[in-house]
Every structure is written in C-alpha cells, then in structure tokens.
Amino acid sequence: MSDIVLETRDLxxxxxxxxxxxxxxxxxxxxxxxxxxxxxxxxxxLGVVGESGCGKSTLxxxxxxxxxxxxxxxxxQGKNMSQVSAEERRRGRRNIQLVMxxxxxxxxxxxxxxxxxxxxxxxxxxxxPKARRRARVQELxxxxxxxxxxxxRYPHQFSGGQRQRIxxxxxxxxxxxxxxxxxPVSALDVSIQAQVINLLEKLQHELGLSYIFIAHDLxxxxxxxxxxxxxxxxxxxxxxxxxxxxxxxxxxxxxALLSAVPVPDPRLRGHxxxxxxxxxxxxxxxxxxxxxxxxxxxxxxxVCAEQEPMLEVRDKSGHPSACHFAEVRxxxxxxx
Amino acid sequence: MSTDVxxxxxxxxxxxxxxxxxxxxxxxxxxxTRNGIAHAVNGVSFDLRAGxxRAILGESGCGKSVTxxxxMGILDSPPGFITGGEILYRGVDLLKLxxxxxxxxxxxxxxxxxxxxxxxxxxxxxxxxxxxxxxxKHRGMSRKDAKARAVELxxxxxxxxxxxxxxDYPHQFSGGMRQRVxIAMALALDPEVLIAxxxxxxxxxxxxxxxxxxxAELQRERNMGLVLITHDMxxxxxxxxxxxxxxxxxxxxEAGVHDIYSTPxxxxxxxxxxxxxxxxxxxxxxxxxxxxPPMLTNIPPGCAFNPRCGYAQDICRQDPAPALFQVSPSRxxxxxxxxxxxxxx
Ligand SMILES: Nc1ncnc2c1ncn2[C@@H]1O[C@H](COP(=O)(O)OP(=O)(O)OP(=O)(O)O)[C@@H](O)[C@H]1O
Ligand SMILES: Nc1ncnc2c1ncn2[C@@H]1O[C@H](COP(=O)(O)OP(=O)(O)OP(=O)(O)O)[C@@H](O)[C@H]1O
Ligand code: SF4
Ligand code: SF4
Ligand SMILES: [Mg+2]
Ligand SMILES: [Mg+2]
Numbered sequence: 001m002s003d004i005v006l007e008t009r010d011l012x013x014x015x016x017x018x019x020x021x022x023x024x025x026x027x028x029x030x031x032x033x034x035x036x037x038x039x040x041x042x043x044x045x046l047g048v049v050g051e052s053g054c055g056k057s058t059l060x061x062x063x064x065x066x067x068x069x070x071x072x073x074x075x076x077q078g079k080n081m082s083q084v085s086a087e088e089r090r091r092g093r094r095n096i097q098l099v100m101x102x103x104x105x106x107x108x109x110x111x112x113x114x115x116x117x118x119x120x121x122x123x124x125x126x127x128x129p130k131a132r133r134r135a136r137v138q139e140l141x142x143x144x145x146x147x148x149x150x151x152x153r154y155p156h157q158f159s160g161g162q163r164q165r166i167x168x169x170x171x172x173x174x175x176x177x178x179x180x181x182x183x184p185v186s187a188l189d190v191s192i193q194a195q196v197i198n199l200l201e202k203l204q205h206e207l208g209l210s211y212i213f214i215a216h217d218l219x220x221x222x223x224x225x226x227x228x229x230x231x232x233x234x235x236x237x238x239x240x241x242x243x244x245x246x247x248x249x250x251x252x253x254x255x256a257l258l259s260a261v262p263v264p265d266p267r268l269r270g271h272x273x274x275x276x277x278x279x280x281x282x283x284x285x286x287x288x289x290x291x292x293x294x295x296x297x298x299x300x301x302x303v304c305a306e307q308e309p310m311l312e313v314r315d316k317s318g319h320p321s322a323c324h325f326a327e328v329r330x331x332x333x334x335x336x
Numbered sequence: 337m338s339t340d341v342x343x344x345x346x347x348x349x350x351x352x353x354x355x356x357x358x359x360x361x362x363x364x365x366x367x368x369t370r371n372g373i374a375h376a377v378n379g380v381s382f383d384l385r386a387g388x389x390r391a392i393l394g395e396s397g398c399g400k401s402v403t404x405x406x407x408m409g410i411l412d413s414p415p416g417f418i419t420g421g422e423i424l425y426r427g428v429d430l431l432k433l434x435x436x437x438x439x440x441x442x443x444x445x446x447x448x449x450x451x452x453x454x455x456x457x458x459x460x461x462x463x464x465x466x467x468x469x470x471x472x473k474h475r476g477m478s479r480k481d482a483k484a485r486a487v488e489l490x491x492x493x494x495x496x497x498x499x500x501x502x503x504d505y506p507h508q509f510s511g512g513m514r515q516r517v518x519i520a521m522a523l524a525l526d527p528e529v530l531i532a533x534x535x536x537x538x539x540x541x542x543x544x545x546x547x548x549x550x551x552a553e554l555q556r557e558r559n560m561g562l563v564l565i566t567h568d569m570x571x572x573x574x575x576x577x578x579x580x581x582x583x584x585x586x587x588x589x590e591a592g593v594h595d596i597y598s599t600p601x602x603x604x605x606x607x608x609x610x611x612x613x614x615x616x617x618x619x620x621x622x623x624x625x626x627x628x629p630p631m632l633t634n635i636p637p638g639c640a641f642n643p644r645c646g647y648a649q650d651i652c653r654q655d656p657a658p659a660l661f662q663v664s665p666s667r668x669x670x671x672x673x674x675x676x677x678x679x680x681x
Contacts, residue, residue, distance in 0.1 A: 051540040052511075159628050189395040190567060194611035194624035216540065219570075223613035223620060242618070260545035261615045262570030266593045268616075269574055276549060277542050280510050335616040 004078070005178055005210050006040040006063065006096070011072035013058050017285060030285045032058040034234030035072070037311070040178065045204065045211040047225030047242075049218055049257070051281060055234040056214045060182045063212065064098045065089075076178075094124055097171035099164075101183035106167055107155040113166055114151040117141070120173040127174055140169040145199060161192035165199065172203070182214045197224060218261050222246055230254045233284050233292045236311055240319030247334065248317045250326035253293045259331040273331050291323070299325055348428060348437060355427035357528045357561045358384040358407070358446065363421035365402050367632075368414065374632040376402045378585040379421070382578075384529060387559040391572040391593075394582035395629060400565045403582075404531050407563075408448050409438060425529075443474055447522035449515075451534040456518060457506040463490070463517050464502030470524045489520040493550060512543035516550065523554060530555070531563040536571065548575060569612055573597060581605050584630055584640040590660070591667035601669035601678040603645045639671070647673045 014029035032055045040046050048056055061067040063074065065081070074081045076092035084092070097120075100106040107116055117137045121128055128136055138148035144165040146158075155163055164184060171179055181200065185193040201224065203209060215221050221228060228245040230238045230253065238251040249255045256275040263272065279296045282288055291309050294300040303324055311322040365377035377399045384390050392400050405411045407423055409430070423430045425445060430438050450456045458466060467486035471477040477485065483502070490498035493516040506514055515535060522530055532551065536544035552575060555562050566572060572579060572593070579596050581589040581604065589602040600606040607625040614620060627644040630636055636643060642652040651672055652658070660668040663678065671677060 051542065161628070189629075190569070190608055191395060191611055191625040192628070194613075194622040195626075197613070198622055198624055217613075218541070219613040219615040222615055222618065223622065246615070246618070256542055258615070260541040262545075262548075262568065262574045263616050264569040264573045264597065264609065264612060264614060265616075266573040266576075266597050274545060276545055280512070332616050334618070335614070 003042050004039050005042050005076070006212075007075040007078075008036050008038050008063070009073045009075070011036040011059070011062060011074060012070045013055075013062055013067055014070045028285050031234050031287060032284060033062060033069075034284075034287075036234075036236055038229055038236065038239070040210055040212060042177075042210055043204075043208055044226045045213050045224055047221035047228040048212060048214045048231060049216060049221050049228060050231030051216065051257075053281065053284065054231045055284070056216075056231060057182055059231075060098060060180050060212070060214055063180055064096050065093050066098075090124075094127075094174050095176050096178045096180060097174065097176040099167050099171045099179060099181045099184045102187055104160065104163065104187070107163055109155055112152050112154060113141070113146075113158075116155070116166060117170045117173055120170065124174055136173070137169075140172055143172065143203070144169045145195075159192070161188050161195055164188060164196050168196075168199065168203070172207070177208070178210045178212070180212045180214070183216070184213075185220060186215060186217060193220070200224065218258060230257070233282065233287050235292065235322065237293065237322040238320065239311070240317075244317065244319040246332050247330070248319075248328045249331065250315060250317050250319070250321040250328055251293075251323045252297050252299050254321075255329050255331050256296075261332075263335075265335065268333070268335075272333070273329075275331070293323075299323075301325075348441070350428045351425075352427040355424070356383055357386055357426060358563070359422075359424040360403070360407065361422040361424065363403065363406060363423065364419045365399070365406050365411065365416060366419055367416050369633070372633040375585050375635060376416070376632055377406065378635075380580075380582070380585075380587050381421075382580050382587065382590065384561040384563060386528065386561055387555070388577050389555070389562045389564055389575050391576035391579045392563060392565045392582060393567065393569070393572055393579055395567055397629065397632070398582045399585040399632075400582060401533055404448060404533050404563070404565055407531060408446065409442055444525050445527055446529045446531065447525070447527040448531040448533065449518045449522045449535050451537055457514060459506055462503050462505055463509070464504075467502075467517075467521060467524060470521065474525055485524075489524060490517070492523070492554070493517070493520045495520075511539055512546060515539060515543075515547055519547070519551065519554070523558075526558070527560065529561045529563065531565070533565045534567075535564075537566070537568070544571070551575075569608065581608075584635055585632060586640065586657070586670065587660070588641070588670045589668070591663070591669075595664075595667050599678050601663045601667070601674040602641075602671045603647050603673075603677050604641050605669075606677060607644075647671070647677060649673070 012035055013033040014031050016026045017028040018024040018026050050056055062069055081089055081092055114137050117140055118133050121133050141148045146165055185196050213224055225242055227241050229236045232253050238254045256277050259273055259275040277296050282295055288295050290306050291304040294304040309322045309324045311320045313320050314326045317328050361381050363377055363380045367374040367376055380403050394400055406418055425441050464486045468482035471482035471485050487498050487502050495501050536547050576593045578592055580587045583604050589605050610623045611625055625644055638654045639652045639658050642648045658670045658672045660670045661674055663669050663674055
C-alpha cells in the first residue's frame with residue numbers, strides 16, 4: 001500500500017461574488033483556496049499555518065468533502081475522489097474525519113453525548129451493528145479520557161476541553177485513518193490546551209493515525225507537526241519538515257510570521273530578530289499580481305509583480321519555497 | 337455642555353501627586369445570580385507605578401475583566417457588586433468619591449481598551465466623529481479643532497492616510513486598524529493609566545506584534561502606567577515589568593517578570609509555564625495541569641487550586657486559604673509550600 005494517504009493536485013475553491021437578487025450576476029470571486037498541492041504520509045502530522053482568512057478552513061472542508069472543489073483533484077489512498085463510484089467515495093470520506101475549532105457550537109445542544117458520538121453510525125450503518133454501538137461509544141469515551149458513565153449527559157454539562165474530547169471521540173467513531181484538526185485547541189485555555197494536545201498525540205501513536213493539524217499558533221504546530229505548510233492568500237508559500245520551516249525558513253512571509261511570535265522567556269526580550277510587517281493583508285477576491293506577498297514584502301523587486309514565484313526548491317535549504325529570492329534567515333533562536 | 341470639565345486633577349481633594357497613579361487594595365466583587373453568589377474577585381491587590389507595565393495573567397473566568405471593570409466603574413451592576421476594597425488614584429479612593437468626580441477621573445486620567453474593538457466602537461458614526469466628540473465633550477474644543485486633533489491621533493497610531501480615513505466608518509477598517517483606533521480613543525485625553533484588556537487576542541500574530549510595539553512606544557513617550565490583561569505568557573514575557581497571576585478570583589502570585597519565569601513559586605504558575613508549547617523548543621514535553629478550574633459559586637475550601645495541585649497536603653484542603661507569603665522582599669505567592677515549589681535555582 002502506498003505511503004501517501006491523502007494528496008491534492010491544484011485544488012481550487014472560489015466562492016462567487018454576486019450582485020442582484022433575481023438575476024444573479026457574478027462580478028468576481030473570493031479565491032479562498034487557489035491551487036494547493038500537498039501530500040499527507042501515513043502516520044505523520046502535517047501542520048498548516050497562516051493568518052486569518054488565508055483559506056485554512058476552506059482547505060479542511062474540501063478535504064473532508066464538505067465543500068466541492070472548483071477545480072483540481074483530491075486523492076484518498078491513491079484514489080481520485082472525483083473519478084470513483086459513489087460507494088467508493090463514501091468509503092473514502094469515512095476514512096477522513098474532521099475535528100472543529102469551536103467546542104461550544106460544533107455540538108448539538110439537544111443531543112446526548114452518546115447520540116453525538118454515535119451519529120456517524122447512522123450515516124454509515126454498515127460499520128457496526130446497532131446492538132454493539134452503545135458499547136463502542138463508551139469505549140470511545142474512555143479512549144478520550146471521559147467517564148463512560150456520562151453517556152447520557154448533554155454538551156452543556158461539560159467544559160470546553162471536555163467538549164473538544166467529545167468532538168474527537170465522534171471523529172474516531174468510524175475508525176478513520178486520517179483526522180483533520182481545524183484549530184482544535186485555539187478556543188481552549190492554556191492549561192486545558194496541553195491536555196487535548198497530549199490526547200491527540202497519544203491517539204496518534206495508539207491508532208496509527210495521520211493528522212492534518214490546522215492552527216494559527218505556530219508554537220503549537222511546532223510541538224505537534226512533523227512537516228509544516230505555510231499558507232498565504234489561498235496558496236502554500238513554503239513547505240518542509242518542522243526543522244526546515246522553524247530553523248531555516250526561506251520565504252519572507254514565513255520569516256515575518258515566525259519572528260512575530262512572542263516567546264515566553266523574558267531573557268529573550270529585545271534579542272529577537274523581529275520583522276514588523278507594514279500594510280494590510282490584501283483581499284482574497286483581488287490578490288496582487290505576481291507574488292501575492294509583494295505588497296507587504298521588504299525584499300520585493302520588479303520581477304515580483306510580473307512573475308508568480310513557483311513553490312520549488314531554489315537554494316541549499318533543500319525545501320520548496322514560493323519566493324524568487326528565497327534564502328535562509330535565522331529568526332527563531334533555539335533555546336536550551 | 338459645560339466647558340470647565342477639563343479639571344486640573346490636583347484640584348481634586350486629597351490628590352497627592354507623589355502617590356502612585358493606581359493602587360488596588362483587597363478588591364472584592366461578587367455577582368448575585370440565581371445559582372448563588374459568584375465570588376468573581378476575592379481580594380485582588382496590586383500597585384502600578386508611572387511608566388510601569390503590570391500584567392494580569394490568568395485563564396478564562398478568573399476575574400481579570402471584572403477587576404478592570406471595577407476600576408473603570410463599568411461593572412455590570414446588578415448583578416455585580418463591589419463588596420470591599422479600595423481603588424486609589426494618586427491616593428484618592430475612587431470608590432468613596434461622588435459619582436460625578438469619579439467620572440472625571442476615569443474620563444481623564446484612567447483609560448481602557450477592550451478586547452473586541454468592533455463592539456466598542458459605534459458603527460453608525462465615523463471614526464473621526466467619535467474621536468472628535470471626546471475633545472468636544474471633555475476639552476470643550478470647537479468642531480474644527482476637535483477634528484484636527486482626531487486626524488493627529490490617527491496619525492499617532494499609524495493609520496495611513498489619516499486625513500482621508502478619519503471620515504470612514506469602523507467597519508471599513510481591518511481588525512488591526514480598529515484596535516489602533518481604540519488605542520487612539522483611549523489616549524486622546526492623555527491618561528496616566530491605561531488598562532488594556534486582551535488588546536491583541538483577536539488579532540493575527542503579525543498584527544499583534546505591530547500593536548504591542550505601538551503601545552510600548554506610546555507608553556514610553558508618555559511615561560504612562562499600563563495594566564495589561566492577558567492569558568498569553570509570550571506577550572507578557574515580552575512587555576511586562578511586574579506580573580500578577582490570578583486564579584479563581586485571587587492573585588496567587590505577584591513578582592517581577594524574571595522571577596516568575598525563572599523560579600515560579602506557585603504550582604499553578606509553574607504548571608502554566610510547563611504546559612505551553614514554545615516556538616524555540618523542539619521535542620518539548622508538555623505536562624498538562626490536570627482537571628478544571630473551579631466554579632466561582634463553589635470554590636473549594638482551603639487553597640482553590642488544591643484539587644489540581646501535585647503538591648497539595650491536608651493543610652491545603654482546609655480554610656483559611658493560604659495567605660500571600662513573602663517569598664522575597666519583592667515578591668509574594670499564596671502557597672503553603674512555595675519553598676518546595678520554587679526550589680533553589
Ligand atoms: N462560504 C463562503 N462564501 C464566501 N466566502 C467564503 C466562504 N467561506 C470562506 N470564505 C472566504 O474565503 C476566505 C478563506 O476563509 P477560511 O475560513 O478558509 O480562512 P481561514 O484561514 O480558516 O481563517 P481563520 O484563521 O480566520 O479561520 C476568506 O476570505 C473567507 O471570507
Ligand atoms: N455580568 C455578569 N453576570 C454574572 N457573572 C459574571 C458577569 N460578568 C462576569 N461574571 C463572572 O465573573 C467571573 C469572572 O469573569 P471575567 O470576565 O472577569 O473573567 P476573565 O478573567 O476576564 O476571563 P476571560 O479570559 O475569559 O476574559 C466569571 O466566572 C464570569 O462568569
Ligand atoms: S517573490 Fe518577491 S515579493 Fe514575493 S516573497 Fe519573494 S521577494 Fe518578496
Ligand atoms: S497551597 Fe497547597 S494546594 Fe495550594 S498551590 Fe500550594 S501546595 Fe498546592
Ligand atoms: Mg478557519
Ligand atoms: Mg476577560
């Protein structure tokens with residue numbers, strides 16, 4: 001079996017911008033995801049980082065089939081999801097599950113925890129006979145560190161961190177191989193965040209899961225990811241191993257992003273190489289020509305407006321970066 | 337509208353220019369709700385010097401915003417009531433002043449910026465109008481002068497093309513720009529104390545860095561005291577001079593920034609530091625704090641942290657709660673076992 005469990009080729013999602021009520025006229029499009037190529041390997045965690053609105057959640061929704069791509073292909077276990085039978089697509093989908101950001105709104109308040117976690121069995125009844133479902137749900141509760149006796153409780157009787165565990169248990173119900181986490185800990189308090197991160201890591205080892213972990217917190221992603229993709233305005237602008245991205249970033253945007261993260265160590269105050277960007281993020285409905293980052297880039301030259309830099313290896317850092325002038329800059333100084 | 341509201345604060349009875357710009361002493365706030373009394377703030381004390389940055393650090397629901405609201409006099413009351421303590425501006429207890437006097441101090445000397453800038457700005461007026469109103473109301477300026485000051489302020493907080501943008505509405509600004517407008521409004525009347533309640537939590541890191549740099553610059557120029565409320569240990573390490581760590585409505589540790597990070601003396605502070613992933617550490621183990629913070633209507637007897645604490649002994653489960661012990665001349669911690677926790681590093 002192939003080592004690549006999930007792959008996208010030129011994946012695109014544009015949301016049309018329309019005017020008029022009766023005769024809708026399209027006058028443009030939000031280019032939320034604009035040509036994404038990535039591969040997820042078995043057992044690894046691929047982190048996806050980038051600022052608000054860069055298309056992370058849209059990408060996640062495309063990958064789990066909640067959104068249909070405008071163009072491009074999605075391969076699950078080597079099979080192109082747009083070219084297989086409906087039955088095979090359903091089975092592919094079952095293999096990829098989503099854990100969402102907001103543990104407060106992503107659970108139906110009128111359903112018991114047992115019904116919430118067991119809901120996937122209603123959609124895929126062939127996975128487990130009815131009689132064995134309750135026991136399976138209790139097993140799942142136990143697996144994520146919740147009391148199996150609380151199966152009849154409602155979401156409001158749980159804290160934020162516990163609700164996130166419920167969301168994880170539901171995602172695990174159908175024994176998927178791939179879990180997509182869209183900001184799974186950003187709504188949680190710091191002391192609870194670590195509990196959920198540790199749980200996700202434990203489950204990955206025990207169940208051999210592959211993760212795509214979306215977050216805007218670069219410290220959390222460094223902790224959990226093996227490889228990292230950095231997104232800007234619907235595109236991946238740099239991708240590499242955790243070390244390549246954090247120790248040897250070559251794209252100016254990655255460098256600025258990393259340099260802006262405060263480090264919880266007052267001894268480093270004033271000693272960090274902080275790159276403060278000027279200007280606002282352009283609208284994804286109207287991205288700049290050439291390099292999308294050029295309106296905020298301190299290295300921009302004429303060529304940056306004329307030619308779009310491809311995501312490819314250009315320098316000795318050895319990992320792909322979408323910058324004409326990619327070169328390593330050390331912005332995160334390793335401690336201890 | 338009267339024009340004499342631009343009071344010289346020294347005229348306020350009892351103001352001592354040599355006293356600290358802000359001192360909070362044993363502040364108590366409770367919410368009287370149907371489910372019982374929630375003790376949101378249980379004896380919070382801290383000092384703020386001119387030019388100093390005091391961080392108030394703690395997790396959701398520990399009473400940070402309620403403390404700020406009590407200082408600003410904008411507590412939601414009822415159900416919220418200040419049941420004890422003092423809030424001193426240069427030696428004068430604001431809680432004992434008549435409402436009109438208190439309002440003057442708060443409008444002129446102590447200002448606040450909120451987490452959510454969009455909800456704090458009025459959507460139906462232009463940004464320029466809202467800024468100009470401050471000068472008209474509190475400084476009695478003419479419409480024209482006030483507008484000119486508004487442009488100056490937008491310039492000060494680095495809004496590009498301030499002269500044109502002054503006529504825009506809040507929704508026409510990005511999140512980072514709105515937060516800058518909030519800062520401009522807070523600084524308009526040249527306060528001595530600025531309270532910033534999670535000023536960058538809703539923003540991306542690159543924008544957060546811009547805003548924090550701007551705040552630091554303005555603070556330095558004006559020698560203003562800053563109370564920074566946050567749960568972000570990274571931001572605190574970057575900007576704070578002194579830190580008050582809160583848990584369940586109490587300050588459980590108070591110290592200078594270097595002491596807190598190098599030798600935390602309270603298990604909760606220590607646990608927080610060990611549970612955050614760091615950008616500059618690879619392969620780091622995260623040791624989570626077990627359990628959950630208590631309900632404020634049902635705070636456990638003794639030390640409120642005891643059900644989650646690895647150091648807890650019997651004494652921790654009995655009232656009274658541990659007092660703030662003097663760890664060194666310049667720091668305190670509310671833990672019976674602070675010596676063990678701190679170690680001899
Ligand atoms: N259903 C939709 N219709 C129109 N535009 C959309 C839709 N969903 C997302 N967008 C737009 O697509 C862009 C990308 O949004 P997305 O939610 O994927 O960003 P994100 O990276 O997840 O941001 P955040 O960090 O804030 O969650 C945004 O400009 C957003 O406004
Ligand atoms: N208007 C209110 N009515 C009832 N209870 C309130 C009210 N405002 C705050 N509280 C309670 O007071 C406690 C402290 O709230 P506060 O807003 O100060 O928390 P915080 O530390 O600022 O948290 P966060 O980090 O989430 O902003 C909370 O438990 C909250 O439920
Ligand atoms: S291609 Fe040009 S504008 Fe884009 S990141 Fe590189 S230097 Fe900057
Ligand atoms: S007083 Fe006891 S329970 Fe509280 S923090 Fe100290 S050791 Fe832990
Ligand atoms: Mg998102
Ligand atoms: Mg708050």
